[in-house]
Amino acid sequence: MLRGSVRLDEFNNILETITHTEEYPPDIPAIWDLSELDTGNPEISMIEELNDVRKRYPERGKTKLAIVASGELTFGLSRMYEAFSAELPQMLRVFKDRASAEVWLQEANAS
Numbered sequence: 001m002l003r004g005s006v007r008l009d010e011f012n013n014i015l016e017t018i019t020h021t022e023e024y025p026p027d028i029p030a031i032w033d034l035s036e037l038d039t040g041n042p043e044i045s046m047i048e049e050l051n052d053v054r055k056r057y058p059e060r061g062k063t064k065l066a067i068v069a070s071g072e073l074t075f076g077l078s079r080m081y082e083a084f085s086a087e088l089p090q091m092l093r094v095f096k097d098r099a100s101a102e103v104w105l106q107e108a109n110a111s
Helices: 009-021 042-056 072-087 098-110
Strands: 002-006 028-035 036-038 065-069 091-095
Touching: 028 098, 042 072, 042 098, 065 072, 065 098, 072 091, 091 098
Parallel strands: 002 036, 028 065, 065 091
Antiparallel strands: none
């Protein structure tokens, strides 16, 4: 679960760790739980910059990414992020609850 405010350097460090760890394959499906994220004063440029960071990690391949965003503002921003991410190979969906995200990841991995 991510807490606090969004910082691009932290997002980049997380993707760097996921991509280059020996513990998991770089294309492991993931749930990003933003339920406790402080969205502060969001700007569209931040969504574009987060998307640009993801582009730096082609090793993530066609993995499945689920975002859990229970708050209205976070959910809306996450849906915008989903739209900006359509050009990337990863399959990304936004959910209001973790249970739905987990079901989707299981279904997506079964196919």
